[in-house]
Amino acid sequence: MTSPDWSATSADYAKHRQGFPARFYELIEREGLFAPGMRVLDLGTGTGTVARALAVRGAEVTGLDPARGQIEAARRLAAEEGLAERLRFVEGLAERTGLKPTGFDLVVAAQCWHWFDRGLAAAEARRVLRPGGALLICHYDWLTLPGNVAHATEFLIEAHNPRWRMGRSTGIYPAWATDLALGGFDALGFAGFDHEAVYPRAAWRGRIRASAGVGGAMDPEGVARFDAELAALLDARFPEEPLRVPHRVFAIWGRRP
Template sequence: MNDLRSTERFSDRVEDYVRYRPDYPRALVDWLHGLGVRPDWLVADVGAGTGISSKLFLDAGHRVTAVEPNAAMRAAAARWLGGEGRYRALDGTAEATGLPDGSVDLVIAAQAFHWFDRDKVRNEFARILSPHGLVAVFWNSRRLTGTPFLEGYERLLHEYGVDYVGVAERYADDESMARWFGRGYRGMASFPHGQKLDHEALLGRLMSSSYAPKPGHPNHEPMLHALRALFDATQDDGTVSFDYDTRVFAGRTDT
């Protein structure tokens, strides 16, 4: 949505995003292969960002066309993946990818999906998808409860984050995703995932988030002090567990 500057708000956070954002479990790809996706299918990674989701499918043998409107993120992905012959990137948006009709077999949308115009993007995915293809939408959903660290981190974001609640509320629940796919819905799966982070990596992970106040904001320094205190109180042998559930939804969008 325009008020949250979805195509621009990560431009000054790219290096932290590259270094500290989590990847996705290979089990996600295996689950899609169980639905009939084949390694020779051409993948369009829409809202590809710095290439984390593209790398997952490249490692599984797919050819990947990454579609990303943010130039800084696209450049970071090119530095990482540009030497891979099965990878190419386009400057395009989710609602106007620039890809030809029926040209890809699997459309994936990862962590960026909650920024899309869901009605427009549903039609765009249907347009670019081949007759036998599928759409897969997935993201890492940070666990909010279960450990003192996870619960303290959520409190920290509510206290110091900038537009955190507005961003968090954009993630869809299972029922909303099923409705978005409609009659073409094939199902969903969830896989546990996580990172072990020392204090430096935890700070980088926080600062990769678009709602974390940057230096100069009145919340920035208090947030850093609160993060240090939280880490010191909850760390185990120098790290904390940043736990996720990777949720994936699959189907077609043209039925």
């Protein structure tokens, strides 16, 4: 799978992509995966949505991403939020982080596991975790139900980018259990829940511009054409303000023995 040019999406990504809801962070605390004071590595950090949320909750976080534009946006947002002392952001690959072994209590891969060489990424996560530390893989996906705005939006993405093949997700990823087991993790667990995300219509357009199939794959002219058609679609079929878009949170984890 070809990775998108995430740096091209950074402005919209930083402004419009919603992070995991508060209930997700309550879940990982309840499951014993996270506690204040932990050292956390956030793989594929993007603009640092999860990294910043964990820093607010008392973690010391390293955010790693190969896209320079994403790292620059993450650093700016962390500084604006007064989190720079608890966060550092570095360019790098999940499969070869270059970080010291056994340096982290928790490794998180949020919205990104499918972009990695999963076997190598699992092995690297195991290397940088302390014994008993956890690798947490999680997603926050919109749900395409017949006739809803996500369903209509996906059809429009496919019309503009026929090579995009990431639609119709159920938001559940059972194959990741095998990734964890083959990576040498045990005590596997999983959890999830559905959540209704609220998007002003302009923010939904920005969210979609920041997605892999649009901003990460099209040139600026193509993105502008797509965005104009999405605006027209929303005017014609989804005039309500704001939009309410069903999402699903899925999390699966294992521990380094």
